[in-house]
Amino acid sequence: MDKRVLIIGVGLIGGSIALAIKKEHPGAYIIGYDLNEENCRLAERMNIIDECSPSFEKEAVKSDLIILACPVEEVEQKICQLAELPLKPEAIITDVGSTKVKIMEKSAVLRKKGAVFIGGHPMAGSHKSGAGSARKHLFENAFYILTPAKDTNEEIVCELKDWLKGTGANFVIMEPEEHDMITGVVSHLPHLIAAGIVSQVEKHSGINERVRWLAAGGFRDITRIASSSPAMWGDIVKHNQSSLLSLIDEWIDEMKHIKELVQSGNKNNIYNYFANAKKFRDSLPVRARGAIDAFYDLYVDVLDKPGVISHVTTILAEKKISLTNIRILEAREDVFGVLRLSFQTEEDRQKARDCLNENDYETYLNM
Numbered sequence: 379m380d381k382r383v384l385i386i387g388v389g390l391i392g393g394s395i396a397l398a399i400k401k402e403h404p405g406a407y408i409i410g411y412d413l414n415e416e417n418c419r420l421a422e423r424m425n426i427i428d429e430c431s432p433s434f435e436k437e438a439v440k441s442d443l444i445i446l447a448c449p450v451e452e453v454e455q456k457i458c459q460l461a462e463l464p465l466k467p468e469a470i471i472t473d474v475g476s477t478k479v480k481i482m483e484k485s486a487v488l489r490k491k492g493a494v495f496i497g498g499h500p501m502a503g504s505h506k507s508g509a510g511s512a513r514k515h516l517f518e519n520a521f522y523i524l525t526p527a528k529d530t531n532e533e534i535v536c537e538l539k540d541w542l543k544g545t546g547a548n549f550v551i552m553e554p555e556e557h558d559m560i561t562g563v564v565s566h567l568p569h570l571i572a573a574g575i576v577s578q579v580e581k582h583s584g585i586n587e588r589v590r591w592l593a594a595g596g597f598r599d600i601t602r603i604a605s606s607s608p609a610m611w612g613d614i615v616k617h618n619q620s621s622l623l624s625l626i627d628e629w630i631d632e633m634k635h636i637k638e639l640v641q642s643g644n645k646n647n648i649y650n651y652f653a654n655a656k657k658f659r660d661s662l663p664v665r666a667r668g669a670i671d672a673f674y675d676l677y678v679d680v681l682d683k684p685g686v687i688s689h690v691t692t693i694l695a696e697k698k699i700s701l702t703n704i705r706i707l708e709a710r711e712d713v714f715g716v717l718r719l720s721f722q723t724e725e726d727r728q729k730a731r732d733c734l735n736e737n738d739y740e741t742y743l744n745m
């Protein structure tokens with residue numbers, strides 16, 4: 379008999395996981411449950427899930443795999459509710475939450491009842507929310523962290539990896555504490571800082587409305603993540619409070635150092651500060667997904683003349699290659715401009731590169 383999968387919270391991540399599971403396990407029957415019924419119905423209409431259920435309790439007891447894909451405080455609540463149900467003894471329960479310490483602590487209530495809970499966190503995502511943003515390739519090449527409890531059988535961890543193999547992600551086993559410290563540095567603190575930068579710019583735009591007009595590429599790049607779901611981030615910050623408090627202290631020291639550099643006016647030291655940051659940033663793996671490379675980007679040199687963008691997009695459309703984003707990064711007078719094209723997959727990027735090269739465009743994978 380085909381296996382049943384229940385996804386609680388069919389948003390960006392829950393929906394993307396559902397699509398990835400269908401890819402490798404087409405026989406699995408995927409049921410979605412979401413507090414936002416409209417979102418769940420959308421997932422059903424988009425064939426992300428097979429069925430939208432009004433009761434997670436009714437479905438949980440019949441499921442072989444249960445994935446908690448709601449905000450992290452809701453994950454904790456769902457763990458407690460599931461612990462009250464007569465779940466199938468062989469069922470695997472996992473989550474996709476961005477924090478792991480509190481979730482693993484809470485999961486003891488399930489494990490005490492003999493159920494299997496393996497914490498999970500795919501390290502890829504987006505600032506977008508809801509089933510409408512779900513993508514089956516979202517996690518390709520990303521790291522997918524798993525935090526099994528010490529007494530979890532390795533075979534069951536392999537079974538979960540098999541369920542999730544359609545994500546195309548690289549699985550990494552980690553202790554919850556290490557997970558929360560690392561994600562605090564590379565994800566949680568940066569989200570707080572992005573919101574802080576936006577808040578500062580908002581204050582200035584109240585004084586001078588031209589601030590809004592000039593908020594261009596740099597500001598948008600560094601603050602994209604400030605457009606993420608406030609419900610999700612409110613929960614993450616609460617869950618990872620202790621790591622964040624120490625990281626915020628470190629950040630304040632870093633800003634004091636920057637202030638001293640600026641005050642000193644020492645061009646050499648300021649140069650070195652930027653050069654060091656550039657060196658480390660440039661050394662981060664480009665192809666691996668995760669914090670940096672969220673999409674497959676291709677850079678194209680284009681002449682600064684009317685019609686060039688539509689020429690490029692027409693070439694791609696003729697070959698049925700879909701773009702996820704297009705952006706002009708640089709337009710220097712009478713020389714070249716640079717277009718950044720983003721694709722959903724490596725294959726699309728390569729096809730685009732080949733046909734643009736055939737049309738005499740110079741293309742690059744990195745800028």
Ligand SMILES: NC(=O)c1ccc[n+]([C@@H]2O[C@H](COP(=O)([O-])OP(=O)(O)OC[C@H]3O[C@@H](n4cnc5c(N)ncnc54)[C@H](O)[C@@H]3O)[C@@H](O)[C@H]2O)c1
Nearest residue numbers: 387389390391412413414448449450475476503504507508
């Ligand atoms: N967005 C990212 O980049 C990202 C990446 C990795 C992990 N995560 C984690 O994945 C989880 C989901 O995030 P998302 O980005 O998919 O958010 P989302 O807002 O797109 O989806 C979350 C869904 O959960 C539903 N929900 C909320 N409370 C619920 C409840 N009690 N019962 C059932 N459904 C409920 C919401 O209605 C929503 O549809 C979060 O725990 C987040 O920390 C997010």
Ligand SMILES: O=C(O)C(=O)C[C@]1(C(=O)O)C=C[C@@H](O)C=C1
Nearest residue numbers: 476501502503504505565603669
């Ligand atoms: O790309 C983004 O928009 C993300 O914020 C994704 C991101 C991240 O910080 O890298 C956000 C939260 C996660 O738990 C994992 C990934």
